[in-house]
Amino acid sequence: MNKSISLALAVALLSGATLIAGADSAEAKPWKKRVNHRQKNQQKRLAQGVKDGSLTKKEYYGLQKQQSKLNRMETKMRLSDGGLSPKEAARLESSQDRLSKNIYKQKHDDQNRN
Numbered sequence: 001m002n003k004s005i006s007l008a009l010a011v012a013l014l015s016g017a018t019l020i021a022g023a024d025s026a027e028a029k030p031w032k033k034r035v036n037h038r039q040k041n042q043q044k045r046l047a048q049g050v051k052d053g054s055l056t057k058k059e060y061y062g063l064q065k066q067q068s069k070l071n072r073m074e075t076k077m078r079l080s081d082g083g084l085s086p087k088e089a090a091r092l093e094s095s096q097d098r099l100s101k102n103i104y105k106q107k108h109d110d111q112n113r114n
Contacts, residue, residue, distance in 0.1 A: 035074065035089055038096045042067060045103050054107040063106060066099050 046063055049055030055063070073095065077088045084092070 029084075029086075029089075035084065035092050035096070038093070038100075039067070039070065039074075042096065042099060042103060045107070049103070049107045056111055059106040059111070063099070063103055066102065070095050070099060 046055070046060060046067065050060050070092065074084075074092055077084055077092070
């Protein structure tokens, strides 16, 4: 179980790092930095939830699936016109808000606490 979670976490972190590396770092707009920072932060929250036991395996994989969907959505948006428009960034941030709330709910539902 630990190996599969570690592998999934490593893949997720690598995919997130790829997105961050592909961002327009020289001329990044504030919303572009915010989107990338939040995705990185949410990955850390998921990893911490697995580490401290506040997320079950099923919860982790469900949340990771949502994070992967968000990563694919961002990649598709960036590839369509070479960057993120303010409207696209707002859409991503709205999706990140929902995911953040889901992470919070799952980490605080007391399923794994003694």
